[in-house]
Amino acid sequence: MTLNREVHLMSRPSGRPVPEDFALVTRPIPSPEPGQVVVRNLFMSLDPGTRLRMEDLGLPIPAFALGRPMTGDAIGEVVESAAPGLRPGDLVRHPHAWRDYAVAEAADFRPVDRDAYPSPSHHLNSGLIAYVGMVEIAAVRPGDTVYVSSAAGAVGGLAGQIARLKGASRVVGSAGSPAKAEFVTGVLGFDAAYDRHSATRPRDLAPGGVDVYFDNVGGSGLEDAIDAMNPHGRIVLCGAMERQSGGGDQGPRNLLAVIGKRLTLRGFTAFDHPGVAPRFAEEFGAWVRNGEIVLHETVVDGLENGVTALLAQLDGAYVGKVVLRP
Amino acid sequence: MTLNREVHLMSRPSGRPVPEDFALVTRPIPSPEPGQVVVRNLFMSLDPGTRLRMEDLGLPIPAFALGRPMTGDAIGEVVESAAPGLRPGDLVRHPHAWRDYAVAEAADFRPVDRDAYPSPSHHLNSGLIAYVGMVEIAAVRPGDTVYVSSAAGAVGGLAGQIARLKGASRVVGSAGSPAKAEFVTGVLGFDAAYDRHSATRPRDLAPGGVDVYFDNVGGSGLEDAIDAMNPHGRIVLCGAMERQSGGGDQGPRNLLAVIGKRLTLRGFTAFDHPGVAPRFAEEFGAWVRNGEIVLHETVVDGLENGVTALLAQLDGAYVGKVVLRP
Numbered sequence: 001m002t003l004n005r006e007v008h009l010m011s012r013p014s015g016r017p018v019p020e021d022f023a024l025v026t027r028p029i030p031s032p033e034p035g036q037v038v039v040r041n042l043f044m045s046l047d048p049g050t051r052l053r054m055e056d057l058g059l060p061i062p063a064f065a066l067g068r069p070m071t072g073d074a075i076g077e078v079v080e081s082a083a084p085g086l087r088p089g090d091l092v093r094h095p096h097a098w099r100d101y102a103v104a105e106a107a108d109f110r111p112v113d114r115d116a117y118p119s120p121s122h123h124l125n126s127g128l129i130a131y132v133g134m135v136e137i138a139a140v141r142p143g144d145t146v147y148v149s150s151a152a153g154a155v156g157g158l159a160g161q162i163a164r165l166k167g168a169s170r171v172v173g174s175a176g177s178p179a180k181a182e183f184v185t186g187v188l189g190f191d192a193a194y195d196r197h198s199a200t201r202p203r204d205l206a207p208g209g210v211d212v213y214f215d216n217v218g219g220s221g222l223e224d225a226i227d228a229m230n231p232h233g234r235i236v237l238c239g240a241m242e243r244q245s246g247g248g249d250q251g252p253r254n255l256l257a258v259i260g261k262r263l264t265l266r267g268f269t270a271f272d273h274p275g276v277a278p279r280f281a282e283e284f285g286a287w288v289r290n291g292e293i294v295l296h297e298t299v300v301d302g303l304e305n306g307v308t309a310l311l312a313q314l315d316g317a318y319v320g321k322v323v324l325r326p
Numbered sequence: 327m328t329l330n331r332e333v334h335l336m337s338r339p340s341g342r343p344v345p346e347d348f349a350l351v352t353r354p355i356p357s358p359e360p361g362q363v364v365v366r367n368l369f370m371s372l373d374p375g376t377r378l379r380m381e382d383l384g385l386p387i388p389a390f391a392l393g394r395p396m397t398g399d400a401i402g403e404v405v406e407s408a409a410p411g412l413r414p415g416d417l418v419r420h421p422h423a424w425r426d427y428a429v430a431e432a433a434d435f436r437p438v439d440r441d442a443y444p445s446p447s448h449h450l451n452s453g454l455i456a457y458v459g460m461v462e463i464a465a466v467r468p469g470d471t472v473y474v475s476s477a478a479g480a481v482g483g484l485a486g487q488i489a490r491l492k493g494a495s496r497v498v499g500s501a502g503s504p505a506k507a508e509f510v511t512g513v514l515g516f517d518a519a520y521d522r523h524s525a526t527r528p529r530d531l532a533p534g535g536v537d538v539y540f541d542n543v544g545g546s547g548l549e550d551a552i553d554a555m556n557p558h559g560r561i562v563l564c565g566a567m568e569r570q571s572g573g574g575d576q577g578p579r580n581l582l583a584v585i586g587k588r589l590t591l592r593g594f595t596a597f598d599h600p601g602v603a604p605r606f607a608e609e610f611g612a613w614v615r616n617g618e619i620v621l622h623e624t625v626v627d628g629l630e631n632g633v634t635a636l637l638a639q640l641d642g643a644y645v646g647k648v649v650l651r652p
Binding site for chain 2: 218
């Protein structure tokens with residue numbers, strides 16, 4: 001009998017999570033009941049936002065249960081099926097990450113096209129959330145100056161590239177180190193980027209002002225961006241790295257400027273915009289096929305290394321998308 | 327020769343302004359040059375937002391110059407005209423408040439209808455900004471639950487009444503004292519209101535959640551409102567009493583909830599929406615004529631009392647619109 005390893009959340013961290021908040025649990029794989037399938041996970045998405053679900057923050061997305069496997073985006077291959085419509089060998093996307101094998105109702109597993117991307121891991125790309133935020137929420141327009149924080153991250157890196165492809169005239173970013181800032185300009189093709197620990201501020205890289213700010217950090221980073229916005233600028237709130245990494249809990253203190261400049265701030269999640277998915281798949285897929293967009297990926301091997309990698313990610317260790325190969 | 331009294335800003339306050347930041351200066355009234363008119367001010371609007379213009383906050387609306395009269399909404403009567411189109415006796419609205427007589431180019435003065443309201447002071451009502459915020463920015467809809475802070479104030483009181491007239495099913499407010507909260511329900515007809523210094527919070531008065539929040543306070547009040555919002559709720563940022571009265575400088579720390587609930591926050595000013603003015607004039611005028619809306623007013627007499635009244639207003643001394651009769 002093959003065993004299944006699962007990563008469980010054992011206690012709710014306050015501030016930065018520690019390895020002791022998690023446990024690697026080994027159990028038998030249950031046999032699928034009628035209507036269920038067994039999927040061997042090939043890749044799982046490592047996301048800073050996972051941190052948010054470790055606490056009960058009263059958000060619409062429920063917190064992880066304690067003593068149970070965490071969840072998250074994964075891509076896997078059906079190995080056993082007791083459901084019509086899914087057969088062994090099918091490649092599927094699903095939310096049952098943080099385990100070797102996922103056993104659940106067939107409806108949880110969405111078949112994906114093996115030929116859509118060079119690697120199955122690419123199905124975990126953060127393009128949809130970047131696209132929804134930049135195209136639907138910010139409504140980026142030709143000529144806009146766009147600023148993206150956490151621009152070396154999976155979402156931010158794509159958000160900036162999408163802005164450029166949609167006609168933004170200047171795309172600038174901030175990142176967590178000088179090396180990451182170089183990655184943002186050198187690999188991802190942003191016009192300029194800076195280390196957010198330096199004295200540089202968005203206003204310095206966008207002297208004509210910022211029309212669209214794609215916020216992945218919150219806190220003082222949001223405050224600096226508000227300071228650089230042009231009148232009627234649009235800010236999309238996508239993430240809160242400062243909070244996610246257990247840092248400050250500070251709100252932007254310059255809301256007077258939000259009034260004076262008539263800014264719009266909108267929080268969003270990708271799953272509120274299901275109608276965008278087909279348009280995204282077509283447009284984004286073409287950009288990837290034509291080499292117009294860089295899908296940069298870091299692969300971490302071993303489910304047993306998942307928690308270490310997640311904590312390292314919260315500390316800013318990686319660039320691009322981070323996936324775990326169990 | 328008649329003399330003109332002017333209230334000048336003499337120094338930039340940090341925190342709460344003090345009487346020594348201002349001076350009452352007496353000067354001759356200049357004769358109008360060709361194209362200019364002389365207007366005797368009948369009423370001037372006292373607005374907490376005046377505080378913002380005493381500092382150079384880098385906002386699009388410039389700060390007051392030091393050693394010069396402050397400006398602000400006023401209503402007056404033409405007493406001398408060297409311009410075609412304006413004649414002595416005409417009632418005009420204009421931005422040259424804080425002085426007995428205004429002398430400026432005719433283009434600064436907009437004739438208003440003497441019969442539109444029972445008193446000329448009513449032309450200074452805050453209806454347009456309340457209407458733009460509630461109808462244009464928040465897009466209040468029938469069935470919405472609406473929460474308004476500073477609901478006993480000139481803008482907040484009208485914003486809540488407009489929401490009700492536009493079909494909101496529940497309208498609640500907060501105000502700066504128990505007596506003001508009683509005014510908000512008893513006189514303005516809100517469904518419920520609370521003293522913001524009490525332990526009550528918006529969530530308590532709107533157990534089904536808030537769809538639209540009209541923010542006049544910023545800071546911790548905004549944080550409490552975010553906590554009470556329903557998913558996809560709309561927040562309009564109109565004022566920042568906490569900051570204006572020299573209080574805290576704190577931003578809302580719960581921006582994660584803005585993301586999780588997919589909220590929209592929009593700062594606005596009324597003058598960005600000139601196209602709304604005719605529709606506002608028609609609809610709001612009818613509400614006033616039909617007695618469907620309460621225009622509550624406090625009149626302070628004497629230009630020499632203007633600064634004292636403004637400081638008292640920042641301390642929360644008044645309910646409704648406050649006007650100064652020089």
